[in-house]
Amino acid sequence: xxxxxxxxxxxxxxxxxxxxxxxxxxxxxxxxxxxxxxxxxxxxxxxxxxxxxxxxxxxxxxxxxxxxxxxxxxxxxxxxxxxxxxxxxxxxxxxxxxxxxxxxxxxxxxxxxxxxxxxxxxxxxxxxxxxxxxxxxxxxxxxxxxxxxxxxxxxxxxxxxxxxxxxxxxxxxxxxxxxxxxxxxxxxxxxxxxxxxxxxxxxxxxxxxxxxxxxxxxxxxxxxxxxxxxxxxxxxxxxxxxxxxxxxxxxxxxxxxxxxxxxxxxxxxxxxxxxxxxxxxxxxxxxxxxxxxxxxxxxxxxxxxxxxxxxxxxxxxxxxxxxxxxxxxxxxxxxxxxxxxxxxxxxxxxxxxxxxxxxxxxxxxxxxxxxxxxxxxxxxxxxxxxxxxxxxxxxxxxxxxxxxxxxxxxxxxxxxxxxxxxxxxxxxxxxxxxxxxxxxxxxxxxxxxxxxxxxxxxxxxxxxxxxxxxxxxxxxxxxxxxxxxxxxxxxxxxxxxxxxxxxxxxxxxxxxxxxxxxxxxxxxxxx
Ligand code: FRU
Numbered sequence: 001x002x003x004x005x006x007x008x009x010x011x012x013x014x015x016x017x018x019x020x021x022x023x024x025x026x027x028x029x030x031x032x033x034x035x036x037x038x039x040x041x042x043x044x045x046x047x048x049x050x051x052x053x054x055x056x057x058x059x060x061x062x063x064x065x066x067x068x069x070x071x072x073x074x075x076x077x078x079x080x081x082x083x084x085x086x087x088x089x090x091x092x093x094x095x096x097x098x099x100x101x102x103x104x105x106x107x108x109x110x111x112x113x114x115x116x117x118x119x120x121x122x123x124x125x126x127x128x129x130x131x132x133x134x135x136x137x138x139x140x141x142x143x144x145x146x147x148x149x150x151x152x153x154x155x156x157x158x159x160x161x162x163x164x165x166x167x168x169x170x171x172x173x174x175x176x177x178x179x180x181x182x183x184x185x186x187x188x189x190x191x192x193x194x195x196x197x198x199x200x201x202x203x204x205x206x207x208x209x210x211x212x213x214x215x216x217x218x219x220x221x222x223x224x225x226x227x228x229x230x231x232x233x234x235x236x237x238x239x240x241x242x243x244x245x246x247x248x249x250x251x252x253x254x255x256x257x258x259x260x261x262x263x264x265x266x267x268x269x270x271x272x273x274x275x276x277x278x279x280x281x282x283x284x285x286x287x288x289x290x291x292x293x294x295x296x297x298x299x300x301x302x303x304x305x306x307x308x309x310x311x312x313x314x315x316x317x318x319x320x321x322x323x324x325x326x327x328x329x330x331x332x333x334x335x336x337x338x339x340x341x342x343x344x345x346x347x348x349x350x351x352x353x354x355x356x357x358x359x360x361x362x363x364x365x366x367x368x369x370x371x372x373x374x375x376x377x378x379x380x381x382x383x384x385x386x387x388x389x390x391x392x393x394x395x396x397x398x399x400x401x402x403x404x405x406x407x408x409x410x411x412x413x414x415x416x417x418x419x420x421x422x423x424x425x426x427x428x429x430x431x432x433x434x435x436x437x438x439x440x441x442x443x444x445x446x447x448x449x450x451x452x453x454x455x456x457x458x459x460x461x462x463x464x465x466x467x468x469x470x471x472x473x474x475x476x477x478x479x480x481x482x483x484x485x486x487x488x489x490x491x492x493x494x495x496x497x498x499x500x501x502x503x504x505x506x507x508x509x510x511x512x513x514x515x516x517x518x519x520x521x522x523x524x525x526x527x
Contacts, residue, residue, distance in 0.1 A: 023401045033321070034323065034338060035303075037093055042142060045141075048069065072342075081115075082117065088121050088134075091131065093116045093118055113141065114135055115137070130155060180220065187207045187212040191205065203262045204263035214241045218304040226348045249325055255267075255271070294356070297495050298492060300324050302322060315345055319340050320495075330454045332450050342362065349491075358491050379522060392507070393509060397525050402525055404478070405522045406509070408517065408518050415436065416512075419508045419509075420483060421478070421507070429500075432444075436467075442460060445457075448500060482498065
């Protein structure tokens with residue numbers, strides 16, 4: 001039975017036309033979305049499946065929506081790929097290209113795409129009350145999907161066993177499929193292996209460790225070469241957590257270690273709390289202990305980040321859901337609700353002897369390796385000194401995303417302030433500040449625009465950031481309802497949603513308490 005929804009509506013309005021609709025971030029045209037699912041690159045196209053309510057713009061009727069892109073910036077939405085029915089909701093999962101036709105769903109010449117998703121069973125199902133892993137497959141390059149009649153393929157008789165991420169593992173004993181999933185309420189990642197995607201054997205589990213005050217969801221596991229050295233491979237285990245993240249509510253943490261084909265062994269340097277923070281008497285949200293964990297993002301709005309399978313040139317590219325379960329269903333947008341983060345390429349570098357992730361937004365076409373023709377420069381300065389004064393940057397441009405690149409020597413300045421989407425009297429706007437004394441980057445969205453729709457939305461986020469040779473390097477991407485900040489080459493990332501007043505489009509940079517030297521200030525737009 002094909003699972004394509006025959007009620008799929010035509011998608012008419014172009015991106016960027018309705019209030020707050022981003023220019024270069026994916027939103028569903030007129031429905032709700034949450035987690036990215038089944039990220040896979042195949043035949044020159046990036047596929048983004050996503051948790052979608054095809055019938056409304058709040059969470060419910062969970063199905064897999066579908067969009068494709070050639071450049072990870074401009075997306076085309078397609079009809080629903082895998083739809084919920086009276087027996088199950090289709091929760092998060094992943095897609096692999098079954099090149100060896102191990103599943104028998106395709107042929108050796110025309111491999112099937114196989115989706116491994118969580119069946120969240122409803123009352124009408126004989127499996128009611130459990131979550132288990134199921135398969136669907138596509139033999140037309142991801143455009144239509146059939147559910148496998150032998151579903152579910154893996155159950156633990158658990159109510160919270162979900163979010164399978166499957167990848168091909170090549171070990172000394174040969175190749176097999178490995179599944180990474182969660183027992184969400186036990187703060188455990190569970191590992192399984194399979195030859196054919198249909199029959200699975202338990203390998204091991206990991207957790208609780210580090211942040212463990214909420215459910216563990218949407219895990220991912222992949223190898224990367226530290227500083228690009230092929231002889232120094234480390235494994236990155238992503239574990240999203242809700243609530244209990246560093247900025248409150250939903251967020252993503254990661255561990256660095258080794259995966260031997262059966263178990264994940266974390267490096268001691270990536271463990272702030274080996275048995276989990278809950279095991280420490282005084283570790284609470286916002287505490288120093290929580291800050292010692294490794295975070296993908298220090299903002300409020302980056303959750304459920306997972307990576308693409310089969311990205312070209314062995315690149316590892318992740319996308320997150322740009323939202324937070326604290327207030328997700330109430331965002332003031334319509335008819336769509338919620339967007340994805342920018343795609344981010346991740347790499348590992350050694351920092352003081354420990355491997356750490358860095359992230360860079362994908363702002364150029366990876367396939368072609370060229371700058372996007374739509375990028376327009378609006379400002380590019382030479383070195384100059386900023387003394388107790390403010391410099392006006394180009395205003396926000398409706399319909400475009402703005403990219404601000406800055407390299408600044410704070411010198412004797414106590415604070416550097418970017419005011420984004422500001423009012424002309426300076427009283428309103430989103431404030432991104434660097435505090436020299438505390439070495440903190442702070443994003444304050446309390447005056448950013450509409451914050452009233454939920455009591456938890458008005459907030460101030462901060463992340464520890466050390467200057468490097470005295471310099472602060474920022475790459476800020478602002479796109480109608482979001483600010484993503486990549487700091488010191490992507491060592492720290494901070495993502496927040498904002499809903500600015502239409503009339504407030506001024507951007508300013510100022511230094512307080514002493515002169516700062518601007519080494520680079522460039523502003524460009526992308527549509
Ligand atoms: C994470 C999550 C997943 C689940 C999905 C349901 O945001 O709760 O654990 O599969 O959303 O929509």
